[in-house]
Amino acid sequence: MPEVAIEEARRFMEESLQSVGTPAQQAKDHAALLLHADMTGHFSHGLNRLELYINDIRSGATDAKAQPVVLKQKGATAWVDGCDGLGATVGNFCMDLAIKKAKEVGVGWVAAKRCNHFGMAGWWAEKAKSEGLIGMAFTNTSPILVPTRAKQSALGTNPLAMSAPAKNGDFLSVDMASTAVAVGKIEVQIHKGEPIPDGWALGPDGKPTNDAQVAFKTGRLLPLGGFEQTSGYKGYGLSAMVEAFCSGLSGSNSTHNIRSWALKSDEGSPNLGQCFVAIDPECFAPCFGERMADCLQHWRNMEPVDPSLPVLAPGDKERINEEKTKKKGTITYAPNQILHCNELAKKLNIKPIQVL
């Protein structure tokens, strides 16, 4: 499998973005977001998505030079216009503002309209965690989630993320789509030529499918929990909650009005809604970090059913992957990913990605 040095992957992402007019700082911020996905093992949200962002910049759906503006603010809250800027530009602006407010008044709650795809929701929640705060981040997406009992999609994979600091640098990080799986997991099954498990998706006839290609083309994912019998309505409920925080508060498109996100799409701004929250735990009972550390350690020390599969705390998988990647100094990409990058490099007239 091809190995690429971390800094080379970063260089490739930054140069690709800059080649279509993204200013250096915005390209650097967006590359950091994508690189984090690859380093934590969420390959669907890293280099794999680069061309989609490039396409959005080229088609004018994303204004890579745009800077968000505050439309209204009061105490802990702010309403922001993302101005169709890059995901990382708007994410940094909004979470920095939420952090500032949390440090001043205990809580910061920022909702933004006219946003673009912001990658892993957890990246944004962890930004607040790194400042000693609890962070939360939410976004709506293109419609792909079939509400319980419906035949067609209306909500999105609408992810929710929450991260909290614990003593001695430990942390909790919950970061998940509100569908049974993120679309990227279906793409992975297609690449492997394998079927998808029960409870992931419906086919065009509204009946469950195990065919990854059919599921991907049809775009009707079941909510987290699957069918009604297995409490899929709870995932539907979580997706609806994200919708309220994102389009409800910001005035962006509701998910059922958002265009699809695909290569060659030229349907203009998706006008996504996003929401960023920071909370200062110091405003509540003393010793939050100690209690979080105690919970995390208690869960990890539980006896596993299978001794080769230790109990994890939410966020451990990503943390462990990131530590391993940093130690190795390289990222292992699928051969197809490198081929795509070489084609992209030709189109953008930049240096191809160097494989070790």
Ligand SMILES: NC(=O)c1ccc[n+]([C@@H]2O[C@H](COP(=O)([O-])OP(=O)(O)OC[C@H]3O[C@@H](n4cnc5c(N)ncnc54)[C@H](O)[C@@H]3O)[C@@H](O)[C@H]2O)c1
């Ligand atoms: N921007 C968007 O439009 C968008 C949409 C959907 C998903 N996403 C992102 O895609 C990424 C993947 O989402 P997903 O739903 O496939 O995540 P996932 O199913 O891989 O993980 C979900 C959560 O479960 C935790 N987890 C995994 N295995 C665990 C275990 N054995 N024990 C305890 N906790 C465990 C993970 O640490 C994570 O917090 C996320 O970063 C999400 O934000 C983004």
